[in-house]
Amino acid sequence: MLGLSAEFKTKFVDLLGPAEAENLFKAMEADSKKAFRVNSLKASQNVAYSTSQPVPYIPSAYYGNINGQDPEWVSGTVYSQDPAAMFPAFVTKVHPGEKVLDLCAAPGGKSTALGQALDGQGLLVANEINGGRAAILRENLERWGLANALILNEDSQRLAQHFPSFFDRILVDAPCSGEGMFRKDPDAIAYWSQAYVLKCAQRQKEILAEAVKMLTPGGILVYSTCTFSPEEDEEIVAWLVENYGFEILPADLPDTEKISLGRPEWGGGLADLAKTLRFWPQDGLGEGQFVAILKKPGEKAAVKAKKPKKREKGRLCQRPTPTERSLIKEIISQFNLPQNLQDWEKRVCVSNGHVFIPAYTGDLTGLKVISNGLELGLLKKKRFEPGHHLAEVLGTIAQTRVIDLDQPAYQKYLHGETVKVVSNLKGFVLVSSRGLIFSFGKLTGQQVLKNFYPKGLRQFVKGVTND
Numbered sequence: 001m002l003g004l005s006a007e008f009k010t011k012f013v014d015l016l017g018p019a020e021a022e023n024l025f026k027a028m029e030a031d032s033k034k035a036f037r038v039n040s041l042k043a044s045q046n047v048a049y050s051t052s053q054p055v056p057y058i059p060s061a062y063y064g065n066i067n068g069q070d071p072e073w074v075s076g077t078v079y080s081q082d083p084a085a086m087f088p089a090f091v092t093k094v095h096p097g098e099k100v101l102d103l104c105a106a107p108g109g110k111s112t113a114l115g116q117a118l119d120g121q122g123l124l125v126a127n128e129i130n131g132g133r134a135a136i137l138r139e140n141l142e143r144w145g146l147a148n149a150l151i152l153n154e155d156s157q158r159l160a161q162h163f164p165s166f167f168d169r170i171l172v173d174a175p176c177s178g179e180g181m182f183r184k185d186p187d188a189i190a191y192w193s194q195a196y197v198l199k200c201a202q203r204q205k206e207i208l209a210e211a212v213k214m215l216t217p218g219g220i221l222v223y224s225t226c227t228f229s230p231e232e233d234e235e236i237v238a239w240l241v242e243n244y245g246f247e248i249l250p251a252d253l254p255d256t257e258k259i260s261l262g263r264p265e266w267g268g269g270l271a272d273l274a275k276t277l278r279f280w281p282q283d284g285l286g287e288g289q290f291v292a293i294l295k296k297p298g299e300k301a302a303v304k305a306k307k308p309k310k311r312e313k314g315r316l317c318q319r320p321t322p323t324e325r326s327l328i329k330e331i332i333s334q335f336n337l338p339q340n341l342q343d344w345e346k347r348v349c350v351s352n353g354h355v356f357i358p359a360y361t362g363d364l365t366g367l368k369v370i371s372n373g374l375e376l377g378l379l380k381k382k383r384f385e386p387g388h389h390l391a392e393v394l395g396t397i398a399q400t401r402v403i404d405l406d407q408p409a410y411q412k413y414l415h416g417e418t419v420k421v422v423s424n425l426k427g428f429v430l431v432s433s434r435g436l437i438f439s440f441g442k443l444t445g446q447q448v449l450k451n452f453y454p455k456g457l458r459q460f461v462k463g464v465t466n467d
Ligand SMILES: C[S@@+](CC[C@H](N)C(=O)[O-])C[C@H]1O[C@@H](n2cnc3c(N)ncnc32)[C@H](O)[C@@H]1O
Pocket: 103, 104, 105, 106, 107, 108, 109, 110, 111, 127, 128, 129, 130, 133, 154, 155, 156, 173, 174, 175, 176, 207, 467
């Protein structure tokens, strides 16, 4: 038994009527639905999981459980996600080349989908206010093979000062009272009260007020929560319409019993609230979710990034010396490069030995940057060592310098051991298992594969998310 409070039950009996409320309470007692998305950016999407039960509407998404030790997860070929939580990024309808902000991004389920839709062109800014969660966000985005993401650990107010009217699309997947997560996370039940719902609603308005400033006129704001309370859903959307003149857009999904609509009567009678989406556990698609698509008034105008001052520019991007450049090239040129990295020599920067290709070249002064673009690797004394992020990005196209490990060798490698292999290759190679690239390694003359799987990730192998 979940132990729903009397206050919660009374509230939802009043809202839904006794019969429908009983359906909701019953569904909350059932097992949660598990699903995963397959990463269309990766060269091999050959996953060993069953794909016989697709999630409706979402491309390459299937019901089923995944294991965080499997090469599918470790190589960023799949992401474990609640099926209903796949919809906010899907209905954001990102196009390659756009500037997209995921304002409340960690652990990154929705950011992986937004970045994937950009297909290597344009910019994804993924922001998370909590430092520990921002670090996990970085791991998940790197694993996904995204080279064009700027990851920030900021508060929405400070972000808004840097990016006025800048983004074409913004997703605000807001912190909420989490009623839709009750069956996955019983702690959320203990935490729930009507006072907490109202506190969350206030925080959502504060975050959204900053998001509005960062959206270009005519831009798209997608607002989502994983909660059912109208104070955090329809009422918030009605507030956006009333205070900022947003237009509510339809999601354009074919009718289905598995997706319900927003309730105009729960948001002051605004008829267009019926264009918003509600996912209830009793509808059988996934956990609880609310999604609204909103268009900001005005015509789109091209907005350029704030240029860094000359002094800052030099600090942000120092070009490698000719010697450093040839050390980097010697390694990089051994691998096939995806289209968006062909011109890496023109864009490469060095900062404290870190060699990277920035996703964003505008002014970032004063912002907490977790990572900017693609980290190619590290310059050490007279050598260049390619980084893990690069291995994940190289996994997006076919490669020839690859050592594929069988299951026992793969397990050893994940735990940081060296493994013996039979190969004529020497030096840096990509390492895969079941054909899924997940790391760099270095082959010595003795056919020993030295381990380059990052130490921090070795502990995180079990850390599969399901947000
Ligand atoms: C619902 S979760 C986001 C889940 C995420 N979108 C995903 O799909 O993986 C909300 C996140 O917002 C963060 N958050 C809370 N207040 C914030 C703020 N003012 N600005 C940015 N993020 C915030 C929380 O730490 C939490 O990680």
